[in-house]
Amino acid sequence: xxxxxxxxxxxxxxxxxxxxxxxxxxxxxxxxxxxxxxxxxxxxxxxxxxxxxxxxxxxxxxxxxxxxxxxxxxxxxxxxxxxxxxxxxxxxxxxxxxxxxxxxxxxxxxxxxxxxxxxxxxxxxxxxxxxxxxxxxxxxxxxxxxxxxxxxxxxxxxxxxxxxxxxxxxxxxxxxxxxxxxxxxxxxxxxxxxxxxxxxxxxxxxxxxxxxxxxxxxxxxxxxxxxxxxxxxxxxxxxxxxxxxxxxxxxxxxxxxxxxxxxxxxxxxxxxxxxxxxxxxxxxxxxxxxxxxxxxxxxxxxxxxxxxxxxxxxxxxxxxxxxxxxxxxxxxxxxxxxxxxxxxxxxxxxxxxxxxxxxxxxxxxxxx
Amino acid sequence: xxxxxxxxxxxxxxxxxxxxxxxxxxxxxxxxxxxxxxxxxxxxxxxxxxxxxxxxxxxxxxxxxxxxxxxxxxxxxxxxxxxxxxxxxxxxxxxxxxxxxxxxxxxxxxxxxxxxxxxxxxxxxxxxxxxxxxxxxxxxxxxxxxxxxxxxxxxxxxxxxxxxxxxxxxxxxxxxxxxxxxxxxxxxxxxxxxxxxxxxxxxxxxxxxxxxxxxxxxxxxxxxxxxxxxxxxxxxxxxxxxxxxxxxxxxxxxxxxxxxxxxxxxxxxxxxxxxxxxxxxxxxxxxxxxxxxxxxxxxxxxxxxxxxxxxxxxxxxxxxxxxxxxxxxxxxxxxxxxxxxxxxxxxxxxxxxxxxxxxxxxxxxxxxxxxxx
Numbered sequence: 001x002x003x004x005x006x007x008x009x010x011x012x013x014x015x016x017x018x019x020x021x022x023x024x025x026x027x028x029x030x031x032x033x034x035x036x037x038x039x040x041x042x043x044x045x046x047x048x049x050x051x052x053x054x055x056x057x058x059x060x061x062x063x064x065x066x067x068x069x070x071x072x073x074x075x076x077x078x079x080x081x082x083x084x085x086x087x088x089x090x091x092x093x094x095x096x097x098x099x100x101x102x103x104x105x106x107x108x109x110x111x112x113x114x115x116x117x118x119x120x121x122x123x124x125x126x127x128x129x130x131x132x133x134x135x136x137x138x139x140x141x142x143x144x145x146x147x148x149x150x151x152x153x154x155x156x157x158x159x160x161x162x163x164x165x166x167x168x169x170x171x172x173x174x175x176x177x178x179x180x181x182x183x184x185x186x187x188x189x190x191x192x193x194x195x196x197x198x199x200x201x202x203x204x205x206x207x208x209x210x211x212x213x214x215x216x217x218x219x220x221x222x223x224x225x226x227x228x229x230x231x232x233x234x235x236x237x238x239x240x241x242x243x244x245x246x247x248x249x250x251x252x253x254x255x256x257x258x259x260x261x262x263x264x265x266x267x268x269x270x271x272x273x274x275x276x277x278x279x280x281x282x283x284x285x286x287x288x289x290x291x292x293x294x295x296x297x298x299x300x301x302x303x304x305x306x307x308x309x310x311x312x313x314x315x316x317x318x319x320x321x322x323x324x325x326x327x328x329x330x331x332x333x334x335x336x337x338x339x340x341x342x343x344x345x346x347x348x349x350x351x352x353x354x355x356x357x358x359x360x361x362x363x364x365x366x367x368x
Numbered sequence: 369x370x371x372x373x374x375x376x377x378x379x380x381x382x383x384x385x386x387x388x389x390x391x392x393x394x395x396x397x398x399x400x401x402x403x404x405x406x407x408x409x410x411x412x413x414x415x416x417x418x419x420x421x422x423x424x425x426x427x428x429x430x431x432x433x434x435x436x437x438x439x440x441x442x443x444x445x446x447x448x449x450x451x452x453x454x455x456x457x458x459x460x461x462x463x464x465x466x467x468x469x470x471x472x473x474x475x476x477x478x479x480x481x482x483x484x485x486x487x488x489x490x491x492x493x494x495x496x497x498x499x500x501x502x503x504x505x506x507x508x509x510x511x512x513x514x515x516x517x518x519x520x521x522x523x524x525x526x527x528x529x530x531x532x533x534x535x536x537x538x539x540x541x542x543x544x545x546x547x548x549x550x551x552x553x554x555x556x557x558x559x560x561x562x563x564x565x566x567x568x569x570x571x572x573x574x575x576x577x578x579x580x581x582x583x584x585x586x587x588x589x590x591x592x593x594x595x596x597x598x599x600x601x602x603x604x605x606x607x608x609x610x611x612x613x614x615x616x617x618x619x620x621x622x623x624x625x626x627x628x629x630x631x632x633x634x635x636x637x638x639x640x641x642x643x644x645x646x647x648x649x650x651x652x653x654x655x656x657x658x659x660x661x662x663x664x665x666x667x668x669x670x671x672x673x674x675x676x677x678x679x680x681x682x683x684x685x686x687x688x689x690x691x692x693x694x695x696x697x698x699x700x701x702x703x704x705x706x707x708x709x710x711x712x713x714x715x716x717x718x719x720x721x722x723x724x725x726x727x728x729x730x731x732x733x734x735x736x737x738x739x740x741x
Contacts (some may be wrong), residue, residue: 021657028664032380036666039686042410042494042677063531089538090710093699095680108529115532122537123707125545127678133501133533139531147528156431156476156514158507160486162502163457168493185663248482278388284659285392292666293400293556299405300678304495306414312407333491336458340595347708358413 007212007220015224025188025190028311029182030239036178041170042132042302048076049096050088055104061117066142067098072134089121096120164333173239175240176328177301180321182236183259184295185287187229191222191270192283200279220342222267229263240287249335258331258341261348262324268355269320295321306308323347375595383599393565393603394610397557402618405553408676411546412498417441418462420453425473426528431484434510435466440502454487463489464499476514502615539708550619551702552675554611559695560666562604562638566597566645567662568655570737575654589737597642604638605631624709633701633715636722640694643729650736667694696724 015114016022054059068075076094079085085097101107108114118135120128195218197204198204204336207217237255240246248255260359270287275281299304299314305313316322325345330336330344338345383389417435421428432736436443444462447453456462467485477481486503490496540547540644573579574610582592605721608631616620645662670684671677673695690696697718 018654018657020653024657024660024664028660032664032667033507035686036671037690039682040671040677041681043681044686045681047678047680067509070400090708090714092704092708092714093658093708108531112529113532115534117534117536121708122540122543123703124548124678125537125543128537128540129543136533139533142646143529143531155481155512156484156485156507157481158486160488160503162488162490162496163499165490165493165496168490168496172494173492173494181667188376189659189663192655193659195655217738232539240390262429280655281387281572282386284568284655285389285564288663288666289392289400289560290398291647292560292663293404293553296670297404303408303410304412304492306416307409307411308407312403315403316407329491330458330460334458338458349379 002217003212004220005293007216008223012224015228016099023216024234025186025228026232026346029186030080032182033175033178034243036174037171040174042164042173043170044127044134045071045166046074047072047096047127047131048094049073049131050077050079050085051075051349052085052099054077054095055100056103056105059105060100061211061245063100063139063142064098066138068134068250070138072131078274085119090122095124095127096135100128102362114310144291146301149309154189170200171244171335172333173301175236175244175246175297176325176332178300179233179236179240179328180262180299180324181292181295183229183263183324184321185291186232187225187266188261188291189284189287190225190228191267191278192273192277192287194225194276195271196250196280199274216362218271218359221313222271222300225265225267226260229267230260233263234251234260246332247335248332250331250337254338254341255328255331257326258327258345261319261345262327265320265348265355268352268359271359272355272362275359294319298322300325318351319334320348320351353358354365369626372591372595372598375587376598383603391563394607397561397607398428398610398614401553401557405546405550405619408549408553410494412495412502413440415441415499415502416444416461416463417466418444418447418453418456418464419468420447420450421465421468423468423472427473427476428468429469431507431510434506438502438506439504457487457489458477462487463495464503466503468617494702498616504661531676546573547617547621547707548703550615550621552699554608555695555698555702556609556617556675557611558604558634558638559641559698561607562600562641563645563662563666564659565603566600566642567699569596570601570646570649571652571658572655574649589734593734593737595655597646600642600645601635601638604641607636608634616716618675621706623706625705625711628703629712629715632704633705633719633722634698636719636726637694637698637701639726640722640729643726643733644694646733647729647736650733650738669693670710673699674697675699691721693720694725 011107051064064075067073067319071355079088079097082099088094097119101117102307103113104114115140118132123211147341162168179234200209208214212220221361237248239249263272273286278287298305298316298319301321305316305322309314327344329340330341384391406650419432419435421432435441437452441464447456453465455463457465465487467487469483469485472482472484484507488496488499488503537543570579573582575621612623644665648658648661652661672679672682672690673691673694675695679696681689682690701715701718704715
């Protein structure tokens, strides 16, 4: 036991001696969470649009004013010819062109009906669709003002309540997601690299013939990283509470325990990666290339899992990050306890045990 | 020239000798392109929908039937009580809850209006917004139907004005998400592979000690660097080629623009990435450090590239930051050329900025590379 503690101490020294890595290790998550918390949003604001007004009358002017006054759109330019729409789209200057038909006002007064074309650059389907919805919403409001003297009989009035995130802040989506990628990648990458490094440099052999048991070698290597990751997790949670005003409705203690569980699962994955790779390069490429995109795309961090095709929804189940994101959101935003999260927690525990068991098996084979 | 060729030969041999790396360089990225492109969609469908019907009237049943008929909603159970329903919502079993109060039908007939409770799980704010739109559309249509039923006989009211909108979705009529995501993800994979490989490469020689051996040879700095980086450039272009073929064959992504233009741009772009990789290599002592830095920038570059979330929605300072993001330009160019058929003239700003970037990065990299340690 004394030897083991000595070994852990050595590993700590190793890490703390390398100032540059430490700086990177702690600086990066802070920089990333700040950047993403403030910068990234999947809302649509200030979309540049162009106006093609064939009518140029009081009504179209009023509508254009309404549109440019909304926070969703800023009018990039006024155009005269339909033929220019193609050019302006190809340059990527605007995302949409609103095309008002001729005699707009007259038609509206005479026939009670007039038409606007919303031409969108639908290479980005989401933006195109949202633009179209927003323009419609503004127009509906405009028509309501115009029609307000007409009483409408029979109406169902929906009273909508947005729960858990009433202001629809997208930072509530991004903070748990960024926290997850940071913990996942840093933990898995660090462990896999530090173990393969010993292998590559030949020092692993030396460790293995020493009186320290192989399992102790692994635990000793992993332990300092658990410590570092926990500090990282604390920093991220503190930042998200104080800077982004993320609520923690549920128990902080539970959040801490679940984070440790997730860190251990990521470390176990790191160990597994190190057992199958011979060089640091391979270990890094597996943890970066193999984990980064799947974690970002399949965890529900950015894209809703329920909209994915069924096979992908099934694949997402084997991504530990998915379960951790559900857990963090549950604790922080919904304020639920273990009675609601036991399933996700059990899955994480199961995965961790599986990774460890598999690495132990692989590890033994390598030694024989 | 001969020296460079030897170095290139040596590097290629080294890459291809490492059997473990080959699948990681070629198979893993392409597999991800094929699989993950399907995951990236902001469409909101299969919404888990629950309701509490306290009225049990024909109107309330008709309303629920409307939701059932919609393709967006998976209508689940009629929950017997609010407590059970909110517990289900906490568990994440339902996203949207409709509460139909008692006397809903009676209120509608006598008072001419009735209230309806809607609760939406808004943790994903964007999805919640879309769900709200869907719910309101269905209710609006239901409203209109009731009005029609009643109003037909005595339609003497003033006719309200109606502004009709005709949405036209250019370049992607069916709003197919894959068309949009495949070029973007391909860009990512090409970038990640070339950055990680080049970033690790020289620092690896440093760490193992072989760089010292090279330094004592008469090889020139520039020869060494060109020889080192050229193979990664080739790998990047190779990945792009296979990726484009897969994009066409599997996803049928339209390729309106010129392939030559795409290759021309990519050939400059990869130089930027290689310059960054080399620069990282020069400033780090171990592969571990190099990878942390490369990873740090990659995550930032990816999330701030406009690939997943629009750049226009970012605050002004963040938009300015994206000017320094090479992935941003690559994503823009790929989407513009492939999907809209933009020409050299249209992407000239991106080409110029990328070329300048390549020049600066490689200049810095060569400058900071010291043959003597």
